[in-house]
Amino acid sequence: MSSAAQTSDELRLRLQDVHSRIEIAAKGSHREPAAIKLVAVSKTHPAEVVRQAIDAGVADLGENRVQEAESKINEVGRERARWHLIGHLQSNKARRAVQLFDVVHSLDSAALARKLDHACREENRDVLPVLIQLDLGHEATKSGVDEKELPGIVDSVNESERLRLVGLMTLPPFFEDAELARPYFARLRELRDKLREQKKFGDGEGELSMGMTHDYLVAIEEGATMVRVGTAIFGQRQPR
């Protein structure tokens, strides 16, 4: 068997394994597995591997850098999957992000909201779904807004013409023991619930984008509706 075929078989098996774990975690917390969207994080992996993932049934792909995503999306095809931007976005790349991505998980300032809204108008894009990224661990290295900035950013999104607030996202500090991430996931859910009561997601329920390879099971138990899983599907990341 060629090594490409071998990789593709391994990828299928890993993907199946992730899906069955999602199902077990969902059922264990009395949730519908279908209520949890798997976003396969393909950063650092080449377009060829991304195509194999799509052939294996992946419908949602996550990338964290606009430039890397651009060449990959051009190779793979914009229409072949839903593309999620999950990394910090510099405002000078807002327009390219609007061209390339279906949804932005990493909105982290009112200024960026204005830039994205403006870029949507320039690109004739009617609606861009966004999630606000929260920094709940107060880590200098991570982007995201502080809880106390959240109401202001929610308002700037909801006052914009073309952005639609669909949920919240977080990346908790890394803990060897995933259980220790649980309070961060629970906090994001509380913040989401409060915004939902205030009808800040319009008719929507408010997505919770949380959980990566080592902690997505805990995140699902705490209500994740989108898990962003890279390593468990694609293996170790390639050097960029």
Ligand SMILES: *Cc1c(COP(=O)(O)O)cnc(C)c1O
């Ligand atoms: C890379 C990345 C992931 C996926 O990480 P894994 O540990 O490989 O599953 C999820 N979310 C964000 C924001 C990332 O940058």
